[in-house]
Amino acid sequence: MYNQIPAPESLPVHWLWFQVLLVVTFLLHLILMNLVLGGSLLAIWDNLIKKRKISSYSNLPVLLALAINLGVPPLLFVQVLYGHLFYSSSIIMALPWILVIPVLIIAYYSSYIYIKKSDTSPGFARGGLVVSSVLLLYIAFMYVNNSTMAINPSGWSIYHEKPGGSSLNFGEPSLWPRYLHFIIAALSVASLGIAVYTKFKSSDPDTDQVSIKLNMRRFAWLTLIQAGIGIWFWLSNPKEVWMTFMGGSITATIILMLGILMTASMILSAFRNKINATLVHLLVIMLLMIIVREFLRAAWLKDIFHPGSLEVVNKISPLIAFLLVFAIGLYLLYYMYRLATEKTEKS
Secondary structure: OOOOOOOOOOEOOOHHHHHHHHHHHHHHHHHHHHHHHHHHHHHHHHHHHOOOOOHHHHHHHHHHHHHHHHHHHHHHHHHHHHHHHHHHHHHHOHHHHHOHHHHHHHHHHHHHHHHHOOOOOHHHHHHHHHHHHHHHHHHHHHHHHHHHHHOOHHHOOHHHHOOOOOOOOOOOOOHHHHHHHHHHHHHHHHHHHHHHHHHHOOOOHHHHHHHHHHHHHHHHHHHHHHHHHHHHHHHHOOHHHHHHHHOOOHHHHHHHHHHHHHHHHHHHHHHOOOHHHHHHHHHHHHHHHHHHHHHHHHHHOOOOOOHHHOOEOOOOHHHHHHHHHHHHHHHHHHHHHHHHHHHHHHO
């Protein structure tokens, strides 16, 4: 059944180095991407439908630029560990996948139109916001398609039926709950992000307290919805996959249960408007859920592939070079963000 899987490449160092780096860099990217996608959708609701003027949405273009830059490292590490699977699924959906690049460019400039034209051309600005949000939803959907297709080689036979590179993974039961799980999470994280931003950039205490309470309550309710969709997503996977988290793997089960308990505690903190406690909870939960995601990938690929089987050639210099460049890059991104936000505040 799996003779169509290409041979994997060797690794310069032990696979756990790349696994840890994948988790860490994906966490950084996910935080920013949730703020951008969720923030864009909330901006449509708040600024266009409810006519609320929330200044935190002015940071969307900067956050999107940072999200794009921090999206490169986890994508590279996925290709290092699972490249033979990822490239295969990318070929099967080649056309919609390659369109992610121009779509992302248009989404980026559309977000700038929303910010720069909001005073002079409000209608044009609203159009830019809607276009950017729709395109970001498209990108998220393509990534979910690729992620689900890469871990299920048994479905690659569709390429022989439609070799044009336009196939999507619509036959996968976990596709839609996984996608909705991502979207609701983005809305939830962005709501908390607005509350945190408002607290630390407070200029009108009375108005800001209303905004903080609104977004903390919105975060709590969205997280409750997210929990329900998470159960749907979990059960939409094959039984042998979700049973991994029901005692099949003690480590995976403990991590998932810990995440669930912390989520319940986080929701209580959010309803009580405890911003700092809620933020700490969220960061820990996001890390735990990314680790759960890796266990989920491993469960799908059980008896098919594990990165521990890859040949190691023991060349550590490329890893050292990457870590140095990555550290410098993080500092430069932080420095550019500070310059951009200081310029925005002065203007």
